[in-house]
Amino acid sequence: MGMLVQGKWHDQWYDTKSNGGQFVREDAGFRDWIENSPEARFKPESDRYHLYVSLACPWAHRVLIFRELKELTEHIDVTIVCPDMMHDGWKFGIPEPIFGHTKLHQIYTQAKPDYTGRVTVPVLWDKKTNTIVSNESSEIIRMFNSAFNDMTGNQDDFYPKELRPVIDEWNEFIYPNINNGVYRCGFATTQDAYDQAYDSLFAALDRVEEHLANNRYLAGNRITEADWRLFTTLVRFDAVYVGHFKCNKKRIADYPNLQGYLKELYQYPGIKGTTDFYHIKRHYYYSHTMINPTQVVPNGPELDLESPHGREQIDE
Template identity: 45%
Template sequence: MTSASRPAADHSSDPGFSTRGSYVTGGEEFTRDTNYIEDRITRHGTSGTKGEPGWPVEPGRYRLIAARACPWANRTVIVRRLLGLEDAISLGQPGPTHDSRSWTFDLDPGGVDPVLGIERIQDAYFRRFPGYPRGITVPAIVDVPSGAVVTNNFPQITLDFSTEWTAFHRPGAPVLYPAHLRAEIDEVNKRVFTEVNNGVYRCGFAGSQDAYDAAYTRLWTALDWLEERLTGQRYLVGDTITEADVRLFTTLVRFDAVYHGHFKCNRQKLSEMPALWAYARDLFQTPGFGDTIDFVQIKQHYYIVHEDINPTGIVPQGPDLSGWLTAHGRESLEGRPFGDGTAPGPVRSGEEVTAGHGAG
């Protein structure tokens, strides 16, 4: 069978694809559906959709469901920790693998989320939208009293954590989306999303040689741009950590472990790009970043769930992760990780990465 006539890959078991409504066009190019539940939780509670009342900021009312394996969900865990929102928004974490229905809480006792009392995040979607036809995705925020999903709009969730939940930020919380840099952050985020965050998937799930070649070229053009940009500055925008760094980091931290081989993004390893590798290590060693990363769950998710790419389900032993803890030298560049703020404290009890699953 020629690549031009190759059927579209079936990603029915992967939330990054059919459960996000994504597909391979004509059996060739991967396309991500970016239609989400667009409700927002705001300080005034005025952002409901379809005439529904909005969702007000209210500590203890909402639960963030975010699997450690998922890069899109990983962002929300990082931002929640950096801002100190643990007391205001509880965290539920599904396991790394799942079936075509949705993520499951198989890591919790009895396979049930201890707060929501459900086995699958699908149950929260169906509680609000019976037979919900689109992606059953993480991250998702659930209204605990009703058990119904509020939103799965992952790009907006972290922005709202920064701008709508300010009354519940910890003392010393960094400003991740500063008003004077928002235009530049938005511009950088747009390119990073289309060419890097989503670009690795476009390579991995290309349905033809031509589609793969085009995706590969776009990805490495963007990575070369980032390598140049980060050679002379410590962070992507401004001199402190911002939303832009969070969004890039969750792709970079998965690059050598998954995307380089599994998604055929193999011109170079991240560890062979001096500025990007040092930048990624700098963030990894910053409280709030590396302490959210579970490499075992990351590899299990991609290599087991993506049966069309890896039909044997074999999870590789490598790569060696010790390099993540080596000196990065980025302190010589101008920049203060948290600006006028401070680092977050220790990881909340019960939210730690399983011993042996990180880089140390």
């Protein structure tokens, strides 16, 4: 994992020393919006936008899920980076189709030659203006949720107005404690920083487990954005985070409600096809040599995600 400084690539890991051993995630550098309005710079149009993603990354996975849910697969094409992220950062197996670049950081400097910051996925590229619209996953999924509705006819709404306060509340709780919490455990470089992240992570999982005992989804009986944002962490938890990131108090499989909930989301139409466990395990175990210097990728675990989930009874 490296970064660009004034458009020059540096193979530089996160600076945890200045944060007392804690991992602090950098904010996204591109935050524009696709809007269905005459004045918008970025308008919803078929074949105008291109996604650069990693199948390993939970943030990019959110965007792939919404591309599937909102029937945008025929309108927004995708380039997938290799799972191995080494000294050059994210790379393409073959040159990407727009410019022929071989490294993701070249897409960033194509948009902004003097860019300074981390080079992350997802990246939403505009082929009309030749720039990056956004590399903030939480905002890209909201664009996908609503901006293209008139074009596709898909009116499914995963951020309905009446549920926004409860969705936002869950997002604000889950992001620091669970989504980013696993990284705060895995990338911590002091015992105190790890202990704090570990305790917050499992306290949060305990709270969600309790909530799901009487609620089919986070916002009640309707699946929303908050569920998909949590899903991409849960589906990686037992395969990677338990061992590689030392999140080993419990597996998701040890939480009856969370496990059933995870299985239901995994079995939702189209979602299994967005989930690639080879890329997930290969990326984390092979790329993070400071955590796993041997780069040995474990064969297990066996995951039970396709058996009956039993969540229907919550609505009865």
